[in-house]
Amino acid sequence: xxxxxxxxVGIVVEDLGAAVEFFRELGLELEGRAMVEGEWAxxxxxxxxxxxxxxxxxxxxxxxxxxxxxxIEPKVIADHRxxxxxxxxxLRVMFAVDDLAxxxxxxRPHGAxxxxxxxxxxxxxxxxxxxxxxGILIGLAQELAxx
Numbered sequence: 001x002x003x004x005x006x007x008x009v010g011i012v013v014e015d016l017g018a019a020v021e022f023f024r025e026l027g028l029e030l031e032g033r034a035m036v037e038g039e040w041a042x043x044x045x046x047x048x049x050x051x052x053x054x055x056x057x058x059x060x061x062x063x064x065x066x067x068x069x070x071x072i073e074p075k076v077i078a079d080h081r082x083x084x085x086x087x088x089x090x091l092r093v094m095f096a097v098d099d100l101a102x103x104x105x106x107x108r109p110h111g112a113x114x115x116x117x118x119x120x121x122x123x124x125x126x127x128x129x130x131x132x133x134x135g136i137l138i139g140l141a142q143e144l145a146x147x
Contacts, residue, residue, distance in 0.1 A: 005063075006064070011067070012069050013068055014070065014076075021110060022112075026107060026138075027095075028059055030055060030057055031056040033053065033054065048074070053069070054070075055068045092138060092140075094141060102143040114130055117130060
């Protein structure tokens with residue numbers, strides 16, 4: 001059997017509404033919101049009886065999804081949002097954008113802050129990392145037109 005696809009990336013947040021609005025502004029579409037709860041869900045995660053509000057966001061091409069989760073029960077026990085880019089474990093998600101400057105301008109009112117600098121890589125990509133809502137680390141990449 002072969003791998004079919006990567007279905008989604010999950011991010012745990014405190015303020016689900018603010019995170020949804022941030023990712024909408026970035027260009028993702030809200031597929032839906034739901035409450036995931038009960039013993040069956042806890043058997044998957046190993047957390048026991050749980051209650052989680054989720055929002056599923058879809059990229060405009062329809063190929064990728066981002067699952068935003070707000071845990072009501074059990075309470076969140078660790079916070080990795082401010083980990084530097086060289087921390088172990090899952091760290092960031094990268095999005096391709098048409099216009100990096102415009103994207104940054106639209107996201108700043110939603111709390112986005114550039115981590116280092118916006119840098120051109122070999123006239124191929126314009127790249128940066130930003131901290132989004134709640135300090136979530138996000139990569140942005142604009143493909144540069146060939147000269």
